[in-house]
Amino acid sequence: xxxxxxxxxxxxxxxxxxxxxxxxxxxxxxxxxxxxxxxxxxxxxxxxxxxxxxxxxxxxxxxxxxxxxxxxxxxxxxxxxxxxxxxxxxxxxxxxxxxxxxxxxxxxxxxxxxxxxxxxxxxxxxxxxxxxxxxxxxxxxxxxxxxxxxxxxxxxxxxxxxxxxxxxxxxxxxxxxxxxxxxxxxxxxxxxxxxxxxxxxxxxxxxxxxxxxxxxxxxxxxxxxxxxxxxxxxxxxxxxxxxxxxxxxxxxxxxxxxxxxxxxxxxxxxxxxxxxxxxxxxxxxxxxxxxxxxxxxxxxxxxxxxxxxxxxxxxxxxxxxxxx
Numbered sequence: 001x002x003x004x005x006x007x008x009x010x011x012x013x014x015x016x017x018x019x020x021x022x023x024x025x026x027x028x029x030x031x032x033x034x035x036x037x038x039x040x041x042x043x044x045x046x047x048x049x050x051x052x053x054x055x056x057x058x059x060x061x062x063x064x065x066x067x068x069x070x071x072x073x074x075x076x077x078x079x080x081x082x083x084x085x086x087x088x089x090x091x092x093x094x095x096x097x098x099x100x101x102x103x104x105x106x107x108x109x110x111x112x113x114x115x116x117x118x119x120x121x122x123x124x125x126x127x128x129x130x131x132x133x134x135x136x137x138x139x140x141x142x143x144x145x146x147x148x149x150x151x152x153x154x155x156x157x158x159x160x161x162x163x164x165x166x167x168x169x170x171x172x173x174x175x176x177x178x179x180x181x182x183x184x185x186x187x188x189x190x191x192x193x194x195x196x197x198x199x200x201x202x203x204x205x206x207x208x209x210x211x212x213x214x215x216x217x218x219x220x221x222x223x224x225x226x227x228x229x230x231x232x233x234x235x236x237x238x239x240x241x242x243x244x245x246x247x248x249x250x251x252x253x254x255x256x257x258x259x260x261x262x263x264x265x266x267x268x269x270x271x272x273x274x275x276x277x278x279x280x281x282x283x284x285x286x287x288x289x290x291x292x293x294x295x296x297x298x299x300x301x302x303x304x305x306x307x308x309x310x311x312x313x314x315x316x317x318x319x320x321x322x323x324x
């Protein structure tokens with residue numbers, strides 16, 4: 001059984017990648033109520049299904065005459081593949097492109113019981129029903145035509161995998177940078193608020209001191225006036241003039257202090273505002289607006305609406321809002 005050459009195995013891999021893409025895209029499109037080009041790549045291929053199908057064929061080969069063992073071999077092998085793939089992708093790209101965290105009997109969001117059981121059923125369906133006509137079609141194909149077609153698909157697959165991986169890595173870095181910048185922005189905004197409150201407190205203190213001092217000067221002037229009234233009006237006028245001059249001098253000094261506080265606050269707030277704007281511009285630079293990067297980033301985000309990022313959830317939500 002399964003006496004295929006390398007080209008035929010490669011054909012099975014691409015065919016099952018394509019069948020998996022049809023299934024996933026139809027299911028997610030129905031669920032999202034919009035067309036979804038499901039998957040990590042932009043080509044209509046889902047490598048997880050291709051690898052899974054080839055692996056199912058291999059692991060079921062020693063027990064092909066026992067459907068129960070075929071079922072459990074598919075459950076174990078496909079579940080292991082799904083877990084390893086999900087784990088590695090999240091570590092590389094900071095994003096979990098599928099997530100079972102809301103399912104019962106799940107492990108780290110990468111696998112769950114219902115999915116694993118479905119893999120077993122799919123193994124039986126594929127080995128007993130689907131693979132037989134697929135195998136006949138591949139075996140009946142002209143070898144030269146098959147090689148040319150597979151070579152062309154392989155070139156496109158390699159180029160698409162390279163660009164998708166590169167942009168997925170850039171997306172993960174962008175999520176990390178956006179999260180860091182978000183923290184910096186919040187810190188600057190808190191510093192601005194604190195500095196405004198501090199400046200307001202200083203201004204209130206200066207005004208209160210001025211009022212207190214002027215009141216004291218007024219009482220002192222009244223006392224001097226009462227004391228001098230009995231002596232002579234000339235001294236009374238001089239005392240009042242001296243009091244007015246001191247009050248005017250103190251008011252000028254208080255006004256200068258208030259102006260200095262306001263000017264210092266304005267300069268500091270302008271500096272913080274400049275830093276905040278600089279961070280905002282850096283955040284905008286993380287979002288490609290056109291070109292190949294935009295095409296692949298939009299595809300990654302739109303093609304994986306269920307993607308999550310436990311460490312960078314807010315940043316991922318922001319990107320999803322921009323592209324969905």
